[in-house]
Amino acid sequence: MKPINVGLLGIGTVGGGTWTVLTRNAEEITRRAGRPISITTVADRDTARAESIVQGQAKVVGDAFAVARDPEIDIIVELIGGCTVAKDLVMTAIENGKHVVTANKALVATHGNEIFAAAQRKGVMVAFEAAVAGGIPIIKALREGLTANRIQWLAGIINGTTNFILSEMRDKGLPFDAVLKEAQALGYAEADPTFDIEGNDAAHKATIMASIAFGVPMQYERAHIEGITKLQAADIAYAEQMGYRIKLLGIARMREDGVELRVHPTLIPARCLLANVEGAMNAVLVQGDAVGATLYYGKGAGDEPTASAVIADLVDVTRMHTADPEHRVPHLAFQPDQLVDLKVLPVSETRCGYYMRLRVDDKPGVLADITRILADNDISIDAMIQKEPAEGASQADIILLTHETVEKQADAAVAKIEALSVVSAPVTRLRIEQLDR
């Protein structure tokens, strides 16, 4: 059968992995897809690097736009990244009637609504399994595997860099800065790690998952994003003593009044599977009303794991590309005219439990003042530990875990607690998710 012709835009880490796996497993992939999938053209600014990888087995060009317009090409694989040139290339490919496979989470999360609308008009597919959690087929699970369910919430460890850092901070009791340096030395963090450690990367992925889980447009600009740079080793240790681990989670929750969409360090029960996802691994826990909780685990990054998702999309598109669009899985799981315009709620409306660490004077009556403030704000206490002051010190740590409350109530209580004269430092406040409802 006639091969399907693929134009690969960008042959860096993931592009190289895609080339390698598609070549190595060509026979297996053809047996599944029903026809060969062939990368006929590679575009990369570094044509010498590209030539050294493809070894004459594909045409190498410097101009990616020429590939996006090439009538011989059936599918464009966009692995350039970013939202400027990559967006123009994807839109050009769509306008030229080509299907697109992309690993570009920033692009899908911030321009997805426009891109999918254009794809819909032109009757082409834009596939993006590789944009979330690398090789884990989580997009397929959400979009096709769980179609029976009202998806209630999902929570994912979807950034390997930060999960590696948090695992190391816990194992070794080291501060963030020291572990970040180690992660950079080991190649788990980039030279400029901002997008990972500040939570933007996880927020891109959470945005995409929320959209297909709930049938709402992409709303990255409304996501609440907190990274791990301010996290203290002390809080990781205290959480552990209370039966919790701290993970950077991407969380999306469907509520009657809107959608919660947030990325932040989160205390979760140490016994649950998600808490035991260590190092650079990824995992997503999804709660559906019929199926209950399901979890998907694997490598969230790297050349071949990400290539695995890119090629799975290529096989899907190959199987479907001559079928009429009504037979295809909708880009965002729901039919395009069936998305609902449910808004992401402000983070002050979040409902969850809270961890609070207070540095207080070691005097009688302090605890009574604090618990009174919490009670006045309708916040009930789930657990508490009070640390003796260190030898010779006059101040002690109190750690409180609250039951679920609304964030603005928690913040109001924190402000009042900080105003107490016996409280000598800002309160450290972290969110808790029990992952059981």
Place this chain on the structure above:
Amino acid sequence: MKPINVGLLGIGTVGGGTWTVLTRNAEEITRRAGRPISITTVADRDTARAESIVQGQAKVVGDAFAVARDPEIDIIVELIGGCTVAKDLVMTAIENGKHVVTANKALVATHGNEIFAAAQRKGVMVAFEAAVAGGIPIIKALREGLTANRIQWLAGIINGTTNFILSEMRDKGLPFDAVLKEAQALGYAEADPTFDIEGNDAAHKATIMASIAFGVPMQYERAHIEGITKLQAADIAYAEQMGYRIKLLGIARMREDGVELRVHPTLIPARCLLANVEGAMNAVLVQGDAVGATLYYGKGAGDEPTASAVIADLVDVTRMHTADPEHRVPHLAFQPDQLVDLKVLPVSETRCGYYMRLRVDDKPGVLADITRILADNDISIDAMIQKEPAEGASQADIILLTHETVEKQADAAVAKIEALSVVSAPVTRLRIEQLDR
């Protein structure tokens, strides 16, 4: 848009769940599928029970064959179970040009080759996500999510009854018989639990997964099947001391010379996620050459979790049923003419590590005799503990863990060890999987 008409055969636990979820989430499901999915006819021998569930919202009949032939019906959902009437019904539906969705693992594992061939001839789909691991979309992951990979092996906790029993035996140190009774009282084990506790149910599921992972025909009759009825609480405790947990795993491994397909109690490292899948939960770990290890976790049984998989199949078939067959995902992941006739190997060719528990006389030289026998059979020892004899006793337990070897070598060594005069009881021999290669 015109609804798709479904005939539901059997409205017991899963059938009832399917009815409930399809009714409750009708709006959500229609928004995804692009058209309503409507159960128009229910066939059940107990028509009164069926009437009480559907409350006049569907036609109820006693004759399932009439539904399988009804020209108004587009898709048959077979939830009767077993391989006699169910098989005839599925074949009748196929002959009448209907698509089939089934949760029947025994039917797919033992008659799948014939059924898929018939479906292929008639150009209809037979979908079976619900046959393996309940609501976990593992068939979709293997068949579509991991198409880039040479799948090397998979190992799954795919029977909730036995996993519940093993979790309880470990937690409470109780013997098998006592926990089985508890499981029956709690509804986790059936009145006749044979198919679960002897491993047949897990073997059906492992057979199906092996077929779609490796592109080989179903070979249930060649699977090696051992249940958990002979497992001793002592071995669970010894395994724990050595850093392992015992799980009933369904294992499939692709080798150059054939396929390993086996179900048996297995020691796995206590730290790995699979070892921490407790109670009636299911999980499948899949190793692909590009993606590495991915894990899929959730409820493996129950009315609504299984209905979740049945309905996901209904949505898939609804999206695809008017497309020509070449655009569909092949039943067994690989194109029908691309299956390879790779045989399941005899269990004596299995390669894994072994746990051996020996009851020996507490005399000098015993250990030397035993280790000599292992060395003579090219078996190297990974770890060992020797228990002091109980107060006043003259015999002690030795527990050995071996590195990977071929099963026939392990068995030869065991036979020689049992022939030693100082060894006073049959050797308990269990398999170990490190799950890391």
